[in-house]
Amino acid sequence: MSSLLRKITERQPALTESLIELAGINSGTLNKAGVDDTGRLLGKTFQQRLGCTHEQVQLPPYLLYQTDGNELEHPLGDLHLFRKRPEAPLQILLSGHLDTVFPPDSDFQQCDWLDPQTLRGPGVSDMKGGILVMLEALSAFENSSLSSQLGWTVLLNPDEEIGSPGSASIITQQAAHHDLGMIYEPALPNGQLAGERKGSGNFTVIVKGVAAHAGREHHLGRNAICALAEFITELDRLNGQREGVTLNVGIVNGGVTTNQVPDRARCRFNIRTRISDDELWCKQQLQRIQQQINLKNGISLNLHGGFGRPPKSLNKAHLSLFQLVTDCSKQLGTPLVWEATGGCCDGNNLTAAGLPNVDTLGVLGGKIHSSQEFINIESLVHRAQLSTLILLQLAKQPNRWIRHRKPTPQELSNET
Ligand SMILES: [Zn+2]
Known part of the structure; x- marks a missing residue:
């Protein structure tokens, strides 16, 4: 040496x-x-x-x-x-x-x-x-x-x-x-x-629904947490569908109290990709799930973020x-x-x-x-x-x- x-x-x-x-x-x-x-x-x-x-x-x-x-x-x-x-x-x-x-x-x-x-x-x-x-x-x-x-x-x-x-x-x-x-x-x-x-992307989903009293007017409310739960379930189903691509929901927030239908919910998730073509596939899947949730009356789901690292x-x-x-x-x-x-x-x-x-x-x-x-x-x-x-x-x-x-x-x- x-x-x-x-x-x-x-x-x-x-x-x-x-x-x-x-x-x-x-x-x-x-x-x-x-x-x-x-x-x-x-x-x-x-x-x-x-x-x-x-x-x-x-x-x-x-x-x-x-x-x-x-x-x-x-x-x-x-x-x-x-x-x-x-x-x-x-x-x-x-x-x-x-x-x-x-x-x-x-x-x-x-x-x-x-x-x-x-x-x-x-x-x-x-x-x-x-x-x-x-x-x-x-x-x-x-x-x-x-x-x-x-x-x-x-x-x-x-x-x-x-x-x-x-x-x-x-x-x-x-x-x-x-x-x-x-x-x-x-x-x-x-x-x-x-x-x-692997490549990586971070995303935030914001769901807006309609608040209502859980007892008196539950039928008028549109539950943002439930809509987000559906989104997350669909997202998690993508795991295993494409080699080397993984999706992980890491943070969930929403709701204030149990006697109110929550009108806001948020989750943050991460996607890992193996090859650059995976990004397009993921974007298409996210768009599909987003459209599916947005068909629900009184619910709007917005997706923010993107792939920062190829x-x-x-x-x-x-x-x-x-x-x-x-x-x-x-x-x-x-x-x-x-x-x-x-x-x-x-x-x-x-x-x-x-x-x-x-x-x-x-x-x-x-x-x-x-x-x-x-x-x-x-x-x-x-x-x-x-x-x-x-x-x-x-x-x-x-x-x-x-x-x-x-x-x-x-x-x-x-x-x-
Ligand atoms: Zn480091």
Whole structure:
């Protein structure tokens, strides 16, 4: 192992300390203040350690439909971009997210040790640990003589856990200026890399009926909850009808009291798709069910939302990159393979934007999105070594990886 990689091992205590500090700042997606605190702390560290430029971008608010059919605006945290050497031949986009799924009122706010190797805490794997891996690898890479061959952008977004509604357009825009993408989502539970990923869409259904007294005028009421229940039953029947497509109703609300026929009901559901044609099939089915429910007297059902993430399928460029990653992992003595997963992430968005990427370069851990989330603490070092080696290999043969991309603003200004 080169001295560059060996030195990362000495960083284990500092990395652990930083992770405990970061995980202790609540950054549930809709907690803008906490997400921004996390971004600020990381922003300072990235600039200090990497000598890069820093740009902070405000995002439009996230709109969520309420049971009454009105939209509520939730402000999102800022997105951060860090750049180094936009004039270098090869341009890499490294991406991570600042947010977690744990809101400020969750019981899960601090870290504790399950054993000397295993730290439990909110976001330790998904993905505060991953962001530290990225930082550590870039820092090591910057000390190498090959660094001039490779420029990079780090993108930290605040809204990945809700499907990146505010940051998707910036991700797409950035993808166009880069040759390859490296994303720091945690490894799969068995430690391997994700290959193909399913696509995903989030939808909200609002049903309006007619309110009435449950005793005196029940016959005049039109029950929104019952109509929604029919919709949900029909929706659930679609499961199993098309290979790889799953539909999951996750949230239901409606009604105020038992002696009133409810006139409002809402549900939110998620659809996963395997291939891009699945989206059209799903839309047709949803429309059919919607029309069927809307035939009912006094009931109106509206459908909002859509598919935010197309399925990630692998092309030749992805496979070459995966090969390089597996070669690097072999050199480090922990050979990796990749496998398909139903989960999705910003790797789907980068793929849709034409950027070949590997998206599970973060830490090893498990039980993510639950209050048992943990990290294998040594993976901070191992994964930082892996990413450093990948960057070094890419920088050795930059021409092999350059694709037909849009020039960076720096390259454009050099031409004129
Ligand atoms: Zn994540």
